[in-house]
Amino acid sequence: MLPYMIRRIGWSLLTVWLISLVCFFIIQAPPGDFVSVLMADAEAEGRRLSSQQVQVLRERYALDAPWYMQYWAWITGIITVGDFGYSFRWNRPATEVILEHLPFTVLLAGGSLLLTWIIAFAIGVFTAVRRYSISDYLFTFLGFIGLSVPNFVLALVFMYIAFRYFGMSVGGLFSPDMVEAEWSPAKAWDLMRHLIVPALIIATAGTAGLIRITRANLSDELAQPYVTAARARGQREGVLLMRYPVRAAMNPFISTVGYAIPSVISGEVIVSTVLSLPTTGPVLLGALRNQDMYLAGSFLLILGVLTVIGTVISDLVLAWADPRVRRQHSGAAS
């Protein structure tokens, strides 16, 4: 197990490094550097930055040095002191803005993943047992609808229905009287209630694929001789199903959850934007629109790293559950 873990984590560090390079080039993409934008902004408001301020900023982010020095200044700042640069739209350090919004993203993405998992598992097992029944076709069809309807359309439809028929204006993660309240069980419950619908909307996109995989694998397992043997011994159907075939069919299920994470993060960004939730999505969009590149690049980096961490965890869980994966010499658990 240990060699596999080391190898897997080593590869993911390489991935994280490549992601940081991509993010850095995205930060660099717009013309001009951020201090010149900052100066232009200040001048537009009739202020002037002192040449001393400008000098300090230019040196801090090594703006006059070649790109690899700039990258080095940026990445060491992040790793050593957690300095993600400066957001001039918010006029605050990017780190503060990120910390404010990230917990909700993790909560929402985690919740969606859990929902995807539960729904796909339940429907996958059900359709595998009742193959070619009407309910099998119905659920498969529903799964495909979930795959084909864009997340944001579902979110818009949800808002429309809530507004038109229930007179509620949805959006946000808290009820108006809860926003400023101290954390309490009541506030946590309020948050849960607001999270469930966005999480469900995001989950719709990923379930169809997982349902099909679970169904295909479980169907294969159910045709194995040991199942017939267990039946012949008089094993009860429910116990039999859960004890052996479902467990055997779970392995590919764990590994695909790793690839579901990028799709959940993507869904989070767009659904949160439509429902104006205070997660990273709308902030990232705003940062991109205003060319607030340090903030945008940092969000991108964090979302990418989160995805990699999620994938690594799912791979390690898979390796723990299935000894065959550990022995794969390539080290990729897919």
Place this chain on the structure above:
Amino acid sequence: MSLHSPSRPVSDPAQDDAGRRSSRSLIWRRFRRHRLAHVSLWVVVAVYLIALFADVIAPRSAGAYDAEHPYVPPQSITLTDPGDGRGPGLYAHGYTQEFDEVSWNRTYTKDPEELHKLGLFVASGHDYRFLGLIETDRKLLAPVDADAPFYLLGSDANGRDIFSRVVHGTRVSLSIGLFGVALSLVIGITLGALAGFFRGVVDTVIQRVTEVFMSLPTLPLWMALAAALPRDWGPLTIYFAITVLLSLIGWTSLSREVRGRVLTLRSEDYVVAARLDGASRFRVIRRHILPSLTSHIIASVTLAVPAMILAETSLSFLGLGLQPPIVSWGVLLQEAQNIRSVITAPWLLIVPSAAVVISTLALNFLGDGLRDAADPYGGAVK
């Protein structure tokens, strides 16, 4: 990712003559058993025909506006004879408008007295080049009187006909899907085939790169890259740039699929047998590897097209993708972003969404059926 169960001998009586039929006819037969996929094939063909003949089908051009008719609800069409000498035929009813001076709201009520005759292939008075070649002004279904209001599926804030815009958008959305997938197919096939064929170091490097791309959350990355495009580019340049961006990130699953297939096929018994028989390398690839590879690639491509359409729609919806005056489904949905305008005119949301859902659903079903059929010698599918 392949969802195939491992191959197992089949005892299906319908397949007993499998040894005597060509693989193409087996694939077709297997495909037809997947009813939804079979129906979807025709839906997909119809949608692409709409894209091809958008100029004829849409009663108006994509940008034609009419300040007198904002937020017109969808019109109903009746088969009737008004009895005033115009003869029986299809008629669209007119509207009476009421303008509330206080709230500035327009309300439309159906006017059963006012009927506008519709005709097939009528002259619309607006010239366009049919398929870019023949100059004409004929429209498939349009009012005989070119100035009569004709809003089959309602109009938007500027009085532009939603039906026409969705039809024109079909062309852009579907072509982005096709071009984008074609480009990612080139990248994916090249890298996947290289990895699968050479194995060793080449394979490892390509696999790592693929993994990096797969672990990136695609939408945020697309957003960032699209936002980095220069702002002074024209809509057409942006269109091509977006297509390239979509395929630059979208090639990974295709590449994996190809690599996996090439790896398996290399060691397949019949390929080894052909090689031992002294068949040249070219013959092995052309006669034995390519035929079973193409069917899988076609299936993967079909599944990649709807994903790409959804990606473009999401990007344009967020305002980072295509820019007006180019009309795509995503651009149309962007206009429905405001919940107030959706409350006033639900068709702004419903019509483009329906277009997206119908085409992606059909493409997904088609791809699913093709994937099942791609391996006609395989075991029980589904």
